[in-house]
Amino acid sequence: MLKYTLRRLLGMIPMLFLISIVVFSLAKLMPGDSLSGEIDPNNTDPAYIEEMREKLGYNDPIHEQYFNWITKFVQGDFGKSTRYKIPASDIILEKLPNTIYLGATSLLITYILALIMGIYSGRKPYTIGDNLIAGANYLGLALPSFIAGVFAIYFFSFNLGWFPSNGSVDIQVEDGTFAYYLSRLHHVFLPAVVLGLLSTASYTQFLRNDIIENSRKDFVRTARAKGTPESTIYNKHILRNSIIPLITFLGFDIVNIVGGAIITETIFTYPGIGQLFLNSLSQQDYPVLMALTMMFSFLTLFGNLVADILYGFVDPRIRLD
């Protein structure tokens, strides 16, 4: 297992290298002049601009520019934001905790809801409760996150006033107090539910089907024949077998959060890296954009890797190849 994991981890390096080339080429192809931030816009003297270009290395051959960028990037120097004039890493680090908080809350809500609904449906299949949950699941699978978000804001924020519709925290609350954390939770709840909607629906369905399938297996019949109470059969014998495949989804969750964060954060104007990504794109803030794109790609790669490794962990046959 360790050997397999190490091999997969090493396999990530060429992939990251290729992705970095793609990201760099894309940044070069981007419209607009990526120099605008570094060069004083009031000074239009061609000699000055030429001097700055030379100094910043924009006249170097393209592969040298790439190696300059990637060496710095690997060392953690993402360049300076052309808009805010501070290192790109500072801007990203400022927004990153918000997104991690959103993602973690969303995962927590997803797994709690999916476990409750899945276990109930699996234990009492084809009843009214199961059918209701199945109906909700179909809706959850069909409802795109942006539509769910828009409806959630309309009903829960505007009409009922239960949750705030934007931001990550109330401005008036003092940092570090109990009210501050409560306010953050209050702000993150609705986006987190919307972000986890699709996964909740699919995990519930998966868990239900797996529980029903397992409940027909021989070991369950044996347990029943021996007189094991029904609750012990479901909570111990079946659940332990059904939860294991569920953990393999953890990798895909990381991938989903990367894409979902961009949409969800835009709907709820939640100040995370997804919103930062779209902002830096429209403001042509290339250093931030490149760093974020690399980060998203890395997370996606990492998520797929985690999924594969977890698969190998759960099903030893996969490791052999």
Next chain:
Amino acid sequence: MQISTSPQTSVQVKPMKSMSPWAIARRKFVKNKLAMISLFYLIIVAVVSFLAPYVTTIDITRINIGEMSLKPSSEHWLGTDKSGRDVFTRLLYGGRVSLLVGISCTFFVVVLGTIVGSIAGYFGGKIDNMMMRFTDFILNFPFLVFVIVLGTIFFGKLNGLAVLIIVISALSWGGVARIVRSKILAEKENEYILAAVSIGCSPIKVIGKHLIPNVLSTIIVQSTLLFASMIVAESGLSYLGFGVPSEIPSWGNMLSFAREPDVLQGKPWIWVPPALIITLTILSINFVGEGLKDAFNPRSRR
């Protein structure tokens, strides 16, 4: 001596013809009420959308300042938006664009994915290895991030709709390729493929005539589900402002009005119709897909 029997007296026993897999699937599908209702809904939406210029005569492009943000009435069934354009008319025209983008993306993705997947699966070895590494590479891109970045680069240089379709298709064929490859890998081990190869069929013929028809059911089910996700992709990108150019009405573009708080809060007739129609369309596509999956599954009894 000859014994002759007149042909009239012999009782012709026709061998009981069993139904073809396609006929069985069709019968199962027709019996599936939910799938049939969804299919009818989709057909109606598609027909009405594509016949939009005949259904309604209102000009969609003209901005009418006198009729801004009107509530639904007998004259404007679903009201008007902030520029005084009729929401119902835009919904029809938007359906045209959204369905067109969805269908063309699905078509390109399925064709590309099937070609890559079947070649990789049939030839195996080095070709398979190389093609699948490339597929993995494509699959490892965060879809939304790269569609937005690529869209921004090519935007303005080419027709906006074409850019969107190409970019979405180029980044999403990986999943189909993987599935087709795994199906082909299993299917090519059968004797009839060996027979076809031994009588001298070229690889193209074996793939096109023998392998693809046998994995077609999987491809059809996949493309239905893909169609739903392509519509989600289009409307999601348009909602964010990176999809269909804003001057062309599409369901996603209409929904993007909901990003303005006053529209979201006070003028629900502007954004609720596109939101509902997107959800219903995706829901019905999913039901049709489930129905097809069930119909093609020989183990399911209905």
